[in-house]
Amino acid sequence: MIDTGYSLTLSCPNRPGIVAAVSKALFARGGDIFSAQQYDDVEHGLFFMRVLFTLPDGGDHYQPLQADFTAIAEELGLRWTMRDRTRRQRVMIMASKFDHCLADLLYRRRIGELPMDISAIVSNHPRDTYDGLDLSGLPFHHLPVTKETKADQETALWRLVGETGTDLVVLARYMQILSDGLADKLSGRCINIHHSFLPGFKGARPYHQAHARGVKVIGATAHYVTADLDEGPIIEQDVERISHADTPADLIRKGRDIERRVLARAVRYHLDDRVMLNGRKTVVFRD
Amino acid sequence: MIDTGYSLTLSCPNRPGIVAAVSKALFARGGDIFSAQQYDDVEHGLFFMRVLFTLPDGGDHYQPLQADFTAIAEELGLRWTMRDRTRRQRVMIMASKFDHCLADLLYRRRIGELPMDISAIVSNHPRDTYDGLDLSGLPFHHLPVTKETKADQETALWRLVGETGTDLVVLARYMQILSDGLADKLSGRCINIHHSFLPGFKGARPYHQAHARGVKVIGATAHYVTADLDEGPIIEQDVERISHADTPADLIRKGRDIERRVLARAVRYHLDDRVMLNGRKTVVFRD
Amino acid sequence: MIDTGYSLTLSCPNRPGIVAAVSKALFARGGDIFSAQQYDDVEHGLFFMRVLFTLPDGGDHYQPLQADFTAIAEELGLRWTMRDRTRRQRVMIMASKFDHCLADLLYRRRIGELPMDISAIVSNHPRDTYDGLDLSGLPFHHLPVTKETKADQETALWRLVGETGTDLVVLARYMQILSDGLADKLSGRCINIHHSFLPGFKGARPYHQAHARGVKVIGATAHYVTADLDEGPIIEQDVERISHADTPADLIRKGRDIERRVLARAVRYHLDDRVMLNGRKTVVFRD
């Protein structure tokens, strides 16, 4: 279902009549809603909605519907997106030395679980870092980075995003911090996996921190990238139990499993139009 | 929020326009939707919806709205319920020897977590079985049962359901099997906790079965009661990990924790109008 | 099994021959080991062991065995405890306004799940705060506290610990911070439940912090009390998933369930001689 029909997501200050207006507009163009979720943020008086729908075969119903919504959006003060879900989104994956998340995303794409096209694989390490992964047919870009070349590297990166028509950038354990400027430009379409449970262990070597503190549960966090690396809106988290007998190496091993499944879920939610930004938080419509 | 506003739940064969019709009808009476969920059962062509809404202060808007919906329901072929959520539902709790679920439900009610009135506590054991539980102020009924008196006991039970205005019956480890007739009469408003993960271990002594089989995970199942005790529509399940070192007694102990939280969640979902029947399954609208 | 036989726990710098020496000493007095766990902290070169054993009926084998171990301990540099598990430990429970942990611990004691005697229930709130809980037969002490009276209150508290022969103090959502002095005196025998996942959300109102941060998982932490309230050695943690739709009130509700089961597990582990201190961390021998 993730690649069927059309999606509409919208948010606005809450007030009566929004759902009625949306339903009516879709109905008027022959739209058939097959999934809908909504959320009232009572605290902030905001309303969020995600609708999946089909349109009748024959004739162009999509353009007129978009025109209808442009008018409705102005009237109701909506922030909205509408998307043809049969068009695959183009995803750039960025990695560094550790490739468990990269390998996992590519595997899920290969078997059709993540309906996406790979616009580029970008690494600050050379291609032979990933010997053993089959990257054949995938455009690989080695963009090394040093303190001195960081600005240039990011310029090249941003150009690549544009040239490749990238919709979403996934930092799959890419161990470089994006500049504030680039983070801003990619706002809402760049997902990072933080190899720890936030806000518990920010910063470097979180599994060593967890071991030193003697916690009994570790986790990982997928979030949108913002200027503050560890404070972006959280999309998904998961955890596993550990014990005193787990060494830092055990935590890193168990962490890999959590990281890859948390990142894969976050990417899937994004591709499935389930994630909406709500200030420094997200609304994630899970069924 | 569980005791605020009104709820509308409905199901019907799916077709375009249902949401629009519902939204329009609510909007026409000044209804303000603050939560809505819907589900398309594509496999069976069925549509399910839950709407929470408020009505304007002053004047009676509820009765006219109900009249509106009676008409709409006929037109669209809806099965529906509408409920004033500020009216507390009346719940009969039935227990036998083990009282961990009974104790837990009463505790959650006492601190306001489960907004319900206790219409009756019924047991096939005498009241002093529960010494140590504070049952003061709660109507206790000792209805012993033997093979010979079962029909009479159930007649008394059914009369009690009526006399006390009971909305929901909760079998809180009540170890008697209801007759098919009584199960039918209580269809959709009688919740049982099965002290095992279904369909894994049906029948008696499920934890001993689990131990003998050497499983690594045990669970509990809350479901609506039907004539087939172990086959009613499942509302909620949960599990915990176990190991080879757990004895049957350990499983029973761990099982108590699972049972009481699974039952409490199921009762809460029911009281919160989140559960709808879909054949031999349920739709449970979790946020 | 939690109230059967004898326990021996020991820790020491690791070196060959410890297990052999221990086994030999137990065997020499007719001891039959029915459970044993050990852990090598390779990082710090420390060794931890827990042994459960029975002794032959008839004659006093326990006193001589203790004498044997006193000699062995000196030779091997052991920190050790030996305990007759058939003697119930005396537990003081301290609570404030919220009583879900208190209620839960009392319930588990009543049904025999936690083999302990209640030496005292202490609260800074009056007894009628707990109307609805059956405290009959349990010694209740109201020890109110203000900034001015804190030192006196703690003096009374410490005297009570001594007079009642308290083995373990459980802070069951007792919302007062113990002074460093009292925390030191209770070192290793005072368990607190922190109503949050540490080190994620320290300090006050952790569920509100979690809501504001938009995390997808919340948890609770049981730990030994030290001078730094949020940094004591962690005994047990657990978590639950949450979503954007959970309000702070929902988190508090879900948190209660996590808190009470985490605290109950920690108390059980302690009573079952499963927890050993290892610097600012614990070793918890779970099967």
Added chain:
Amino acid sequence: MIDTGYSLTLSCPNRPGIVAAVSKALFARGGDIFSAQQYDDVEHGLFFMRVLFTLPDGGDHYQPLQADFTAIAEELGLRWTMRDRTRRQRVMIMASKFDHCLADLLYRRRIGELPMDISAIVSNHPRDTYDGLDLSGLPFHHLPVTKETKADQETALWRLVGETGTDLVVLARYMQILSDGLADKLSGRCINIHHSFLPGFKGARPYHQAHARGVKVIGATAHYVTADLDEGPIIEQDVERISHADTPADLIRKGRDIERRVLARAVRYHLDDRVMLNGRKTVVFRD
């Protein structure tokens, strides 16, 4: 640590003195125990033990120790194994059409998480089924099977096990049922992943069964292969929550994640000498 030192596993009817005898024998040859676990199956009067130890550098201490244990084993009635953990075990992976478990195991081997050599990859499908997986350098065997050729195929398979020095056979979603004869020959060294939570949904299409039954939790089971495919001793299980909105396709997708992590854990436990057979159950020494 999984590839360090030596392991000793043993089981026998329980009686006093076993641990002392084992400790003494290891100590006598300079053995230094760095991990030990034991389990008393009180119900059946059986004792299980796993010991990891190092031996002094220089000179051959391993052969004499094995000789010592042969004598001890006879005296005490031990079933035992002793293994040099620095020697990598040789693992044959068998797959059919779905390769998520195969891909996962190969990935974990590549990054050093599973210390094993691949003795063979065997499939009843041709090699190009796995285009996209990098199988370079791995011996691939296409052993197609039909009802008529099954006996011959198994003969070839068994010969391959011998010729390749295979220690462990992993059925990584190999969709053929082994004959009773072959299952017997591979007893205790052939692991299967059952794509469902046993004993809940035996037989074919378990995720469709789970969907039809409306369960709220699905799982997967890794077990040793026996003549009865669904009844072999369980090594590991895990689960995930599902909802009414999950289609059978969603369950299959979520199931893949559970399957691969459950199988990987079971293989790791086996390679780490953590699993012992106890009748139709296992003892799994987890830390």
